[in-house]
Amino acid sequence: MHHAKRIRLTLMVAACSAALCFAKEDPVQWTLIPVNGTSEVAPGGNAWFELKATIQPGWHLYSPTTPPGGPIITKLTLTPNASITGKTFYRPQPARKLDPNFNIDTETYSGNAVFLLQVVTSKSVPGKVPVEANARYQACSDVKCLPPVKKSVAAELSVVAGAAAVSFALPAGYIPVAGSSDSTTTTKATTTPVVFGSSNASRDLLPFLLTAFGFGLAALFTPCVFPMIPITVSFFLNQDIEKRSAWRQALLFCVGIVVLFTGLGVLVTAITGPFGVVQLGSSPWVNSFIALVFFAFGLSLLGAFELRLPSGLVTSLDRASQGGGYAGTLLMGLTFSLTSFACIGPIVGPLLIASVQSKGFEPVLGMMSFATGLAAPFFLLALFPSYMQRLPRSGIWMVRVKVVLGFIVLAVMLKYISNVDQVLQTHWLSRERFLAAWIVLFALPGLYLFGILRMEGVNKDQPVGVTRALVAALFLIFAISLVPGLFGARLGDLDAFVPEGSGVSLAGTGTETATGTCFKNDLDAALQSAREQNKLVLVNFTGYACTNCHWMKANMFTRSEIQAVLKNLVVVDLYTDGTDAESEKNQKLEDQKFGTASIPFYALMDAEQNVIATFPQLTHNVQEFRAFLEKRPVAARG
Known part of the structure; x- marks a missing residue:
């Protein structure tokens, strides 16, 4: 008798221990609440919910965008309800890193991951509508993964005739979860493009x-x-x-x-x-x-x-x-x-x-x-x-000015030769050769004014005055400042006039780079890549000989805060000033779709070529350009 009691007691202790163990191994908690605390919606209107995953430190979930062949991704669904005629889940931007166990780039969420749920109610009789969201996911740490689980969280929606329309705009970085939208019933995002920059029609x-x-x-x-x-x-x-x-x-x-x-x-x-x-x-x-x-x-x-x-x-x-x-x-x-x-x-x-x-x-x-x-x-x-x-009409100073201008004019001449080289894509006047020639042409006036280079207007017996010495020093300082550019250093605003280095161009062949997936003169391939990755497309109308375009690539796109946003986009460079058929095609596209020919011209669009925002010019305002890149479709309001 006592032996049986001891067995039952042992089993109870084991069961309780197991329960406590499993309770500890539940690192993710889910909640579903209406956005802005608004739970009332008119019949046929839109309602928004926050589906929040609170993840314990050291644990993470895998984004729905993690490539196949890796860990189990998070899948979001909505329990069917006759009073809900459409729904779309939106995900925030995940963190991306290489997982050595799967040898692929995985995308994860940690801390607090807030998903957004948009539902469309039916136009039937008003009343209470239950909304139940389901999440199937796998929680992992750096040392282990738990078995996949499915959790459901519920909220209640009140359909009230005459209720005020819910006004809500998607935060920056949110995009629809692939396969989560009922396209036949869910209202689409607005596609009226927003114009950034001073070319906005509302300017004074x-x-x-x-x-x-x-x-x-x-x-x-x-x-x-x-x-x-x-x-x-x-x-x-x-x-x-x-x-x-x-x-x-x-x-x-x-x-x-x-x-x-x-x-x-x-x-x-x-x-x-x-x-x-x-x-x-x-x-x-x-x-x-x-x-x-x-x-x-x-x-x-x-x-x-x-x-x-x-x-x-x-x-x-x-x-x-x-x-x-x-x-x-x-x-x-x-x-x-x-x-x-x-x-x-x-x-x-x-x-x-x-x-x-x-x-x-x-x-x-x-x-x-x-x-x-x-x-x-x-x-x-x-x-x-x-x-x-x-x-003054005469004097030795005029001869010196003429000689100095001669060197400057030859340096300017190189810019036009560089334009020919870049447009024809011959690549014989590289960045290094161009800068080497500039260094010589800007150093020679300094040597001339110091009296080292003997040419017309220089008398070896005449002392060098203060003004002449200062001007000579400025030329030599400028020439020396170009030397780091020979070894890949950026030159600031001067990069607009210097040929691009081998690592500056954003465009590639569709491979992943430091700035995301990039293409050159292939909009169709960029759109297809955007569909596969569920990303937006940044169309960059640019030019081989466009100094403003060069400045943007060298000084704006290389900034860390801009590159962080570009990683979430598919970038395609469309050159409009070349002599080939592709440039002519790009010209017509910019003219017909945007009614302009200016470059640089940037357009943010989805994979269906719906224009979300445009930026029609060069800018030195990093925050303004980043706000353009982070622009996302504003969901329709019911």
Whole structure:
């Protein structure tokens, strides 16, 4: 008798011990609560719930996106209910790391994992609706895994006629769980794209016009424009006119530039299409011609030979000026426009495209503001030509300035040669070769000004002044600062003008990189990859010869906070300025889908090509660009 009691007591103790043991091996607790505490919804409306997994320290769950062939993933389901006609589960971004046991990248949740559940109620009679969510999962630690279990948690929903619609936007990083949505009944996310950046249509007109005016002033310092200043000023200085007539000619010259630039830009855009103007800056023929011109100009400044205007052009200008001041002014304005347009085409490209395609007046006003900014300095110099006469006319300093400018012009020439190399994809002018040439070309002016390099304007017996020494030191410092770039170091804003290194480009062949899955000129493959991985697609309309595009790749996409977001996207680079059929196809896509030709242009879309957000320009604001990358569809509200 006592023996039987002892056996029963032993069995009870063992059972209790086992129960306590299993109770300890339950590291995940689930809860289901309405979002924002709202449990009332109108018939046929949407309701949102938080399905929260509280995971004990040291344990983790496997995301539904973990690749096949690995551990058991978390599977979420909803118990069928006639009062619920549709549902979708949304998951947060998991942590990703290599699991040596399975030799694959696994995606896990630890701590508190909050899933979201959207349900659509039927349009039947209002009442209480039970909502039961089920989770089948496997909890693992670093040393062991528990057997898979299935848990259910429930909440109650009140369907009330006339209840207020639930307003809720998906937090950043949440995307639907594959296979969890009833596509025939669940309301879809809105696809109205959000425009980030200063190109948003809601911006004020005044800042836009001031920006365009500033671009015009900046364009004054481009290589094709700046050399025209002395020619233009000399033309006005040679006019023997009264002050009132000078004022009229100055105004006519300014208006002539504005009208001719606007008319020429609209004409070129209308004839060549929306990409014609932008591609002036990337055309191999245009860049080769400009490089040749700058090579000749640089050698001339260095004293190799003397460049003069064709005698026929000089004669024509003289006859025009003698035949009538106003006609000469218009001719000078036309000559200026034609000479400078090729260099600043990429700057005015977006404005010209907008002036053709838009139904409003803002693009035209922007183009006029740009041209006004470009013409304003000429207007002032033409109005007050005496200021030019007061400038020093001669001296050894002019010879030194000419020689220094010669080296700078040759350095600028390399940029145009690099454009040809990148567009044609010949890859003979690599980043290292380009920087080596720049280091030499920027070091030589420093050596020249210090008197080490003997050329015209240097007298070995003349001491080096303070100003001359400081300028020489600046050139040498700049040249030395380029040396780290030879070994892969980033150069900040200068990377916009330097060819890309071998590790800068985001695009690949669909393989995993530091910035996620990347493709080049293959949107279809990127969309297919997005479907398989249940990710969004970042479409990057870019260019081989686009300096702003290079800056974004080198200085924005390489930032750790941006790369962390890019890992959750499929990135595809679509080049629009090449000479191949792919570039032409990408041009048409950008024009037809987004109505623009500007680059860089970024679009965030889902695997069905529904545009979620766009970012139409370069930006130095990291948080603004990250907010664009983290934009997700806003679920429809019932």
